[in-house]
Amino acid sequence: MTIKAVVFDIGNVLIEWQPERYYDRMFGEERRRAMFAEVDLHGMNDLIDTGHDFRATVYRWADKYPQWSEEIRHWHDHWLDLATPAIPHSVRLLRALRAKGVPVFALTNFGIGTWAIATPKYEFLNEFDRAFVSGHMGVIKPDPRIYEMLEEQSGVAPDGLLFADDRRDNIEAARARGWTGHVFTGPDGWAGCLVAHGLLTEAEAI
Incomplete structure (x- = not known):
């Protein structure tokens, strides 16, 4: 895989x-x-x-x-x-993936109005290859439809997607579609997951 x-x-x-x-x-x-x-x-x-x-x-x-x-x-x-503060290590991982040329998406339960407030404050929210925002999509995780919409609109098959979310039910819904899921409990564990999948080196994941 x-x-x-x-x-x-x-x-x-x-x-x-x-x-x-x-x-x-x-x-x-x-x-x-x-x-x-x-x-x-x-x-x-x-x-x-x-x-x-x-x-x-x-x-x-x-x-x-x-x-x-x-x-x-x-x-x-x-x-x-x-909605504060940012988690700096996670932001570094996002940017390290992009520097390696790995496509990076957001899949988030976020309102239209709150997204408009957050994106000027948190610059990294504007750095995704594409942000899939529930408020604009009309459906929230863990409804299977939101995962299906990401697949359709990104053109990436389920078995090519690695997803980090802090809620286990959201991860289980993604896994049910064939995604690889990581239950986020902290950036160190997420960094280790990215290294294990060969997406970043240990030095890049610090």
């Missing part, structure tokens, strides 16, 4: 995505736990990631839960403070 292209998830692979950490810092862990127990903010975010309007969706949820309205609006008004 020869890998023809490498596919990166973004949240918790290239950029840390831990909204709970932000809310703990801003409002305290106890209040955050109470809010997340009552309000499915990650479900709200799934709507954004499937293409719903970013501000309208967040503000509609804020109106549904007036006791949490201020906190919920932070999801929109301070989104860059939720």
Whole structure:
């Protein structure tokens, strides 16, 4: 099996995505736990990631839960403070692959509005050969259709794709289509995977 292209998830692979950490810092862990127990903010975010309007969706949820309205609006008004920081070693791996001429794609659950905010902030998000962004595609991982769309639009067969994602269900869905999957738990392990597949040398993967 020869890998023809490498596919990166973004949240918790290239950029840390831990909204709970932000809310703990801003409002305290106890209040955050109470809010997340009552309000499915990650479900709200799934709507954004499937293409719903970013501000309208967040503000509609804020109106549904007036006791949490201020906190919920932070999801929109301070989104860059939720999606931070970048993971430098992962960014270096992305750039090392591109320097070797390996096609590199993103496959990410990301909203149209949030992508527009993130791409000016994080320059490396503009460096993929192609970014497959769920908000523009109208479907999110782990729906099999999003993987099929990447195959169709990239022209790379499933057995030529190596994919890193921090969520096991997303990886299992990719493997079910014949992709090679790596469950991302940190950049060192991902670096080792790329070396093992002969895509980078150990020196290039540092």
